[in-house]
Amino acid sequence: MPEPSSPRLAVDRLSHVYPTAEGALQVLENISFTVQPQEFVCVVGPSGCGKSTLLKLLAGLFPPSEGTLFFEGAPLAGPSRRIGLVFQKANLMPWRTALANVRLPLELAGVPAADADARAQAALLRVGLAGFEHSLPRDLSGGMEQRVALARALAQDPDLLLLDEPFGALDALNRERLGAELLRLWEARRITVVMVTHSIPEALLLSDRVLALTPRPGQVRLALDVPLPRPRRLEMEHSPEFGELARRLRAAIS
Ligand SMILES: Nc1ncnc2c1ncn2[C@@H]1O[C@H](COP(=O)(O)OP(=O)(O)OP(=O)(O)O)[C@@H](O)[C@H]1O
Ligand SMILES: [Mg+2]
Numbered sequence: 001m002p003e004p005s006s007p008r009l010a011v012d013r014l015s016h017v018y019p020t021a022e023g024a025l026q027v028l029e030n031i032s033f034t035v036q037p038q039e040f041v042c043v044v045g046p047s048g049c050g051k052s053t054l055l056k057l058l059a060g061l062f063p064p065s066e067g068t069l070f071f072e073g074a075p076l077a078g079p080s081r082r083i084g085l086v087f088q089k090a091n092l093m094p095w096r097t098a099l100a101n102v103r104l105p106l107e108l109a110g111v112p113a114a115d116a117d118a119r120a121q122a123a124l125l126r127v128g129l130a131g132f133e134h135s136l137p138r139d140l141s142g143g144m145e146q147r148v149a150l151a152r153a154l155a156q157d158p159d160l161l162l163l164d165e166p167f168g169a170l171d172a173l174n175r176e177r178l179g180a181e182l183l184r185l186w187e188a189r190r191i192t193v194v195m196v197t198h199s200i201p202e203a204l205l206l207s208d209r210v211l212a213l214t215p216r217p218g219q220v221r222l223a224l225d226v227p228l229p230r231p232r233r234l235e236m237e238h239s240p241e242f243g244e245l246a247r248r249l250r251a252a253i254s
Pocket of ligand 2: 051052053
């Protein structure tokens, strides 16, 4: 009999407290969930409830105050090349071209130059930036910069992709367009994603499951399965099923 597939990520009773000048600030409390390979999970919740902190913990940037994190069956001990992280701001090196920005982590990982170039080119193509390889960040729009940041994470071929409001700084139209592109990208080659977003429609359109957190300290108030059929389309937002899921999510975070 085949083994049941083990989760890519298992979060068990995770809590986090920041020491501050005013004393201990508890931001996350008793968070448990798992993410299966090829699953797309979104995290929504009120501002300041600890979403970015949760993502940084999942990236191994620092250890949680309590609880455990398992990545591919082993305790997560620190940052891993197999985990890609994209923040709200692209954080590109201003003096490097788009291609050179995408290539940088590969260079640091010791990938031979020709290989790194080919992988960076392919990643830029996947995010729709063919022809902009040699542009500097200052010559790119905000949406294009975010695509470069996404390409930089994709080029590393991560087993887990963490996205922290990757379209948060964009205007509504650009945001919708990039959301639709991410959806296509993901449906073509399913990678395991955990994405933080403020947008309920974006979460429902993209994900298999949405975790709704309470105000700080963030706890999981609702883990909502999204049984909408794939491939998904923007028009699905107008279906009664979508509306009902949105209503449940809104109720959970209001
Ligand atoms: N390094 C830190 N030291 C102390 N407090 C911090 C630190 N980072 C975040 N905080 C505080 O922890 C709380 C949660 O922050 P976090 O950035 O995780 O929230 P968030 O849910 O991502 O918010 P937003 O939706 O606004 O992005 C906030 O009150 C924030 O001020
Ligand atoms: Mg945040």
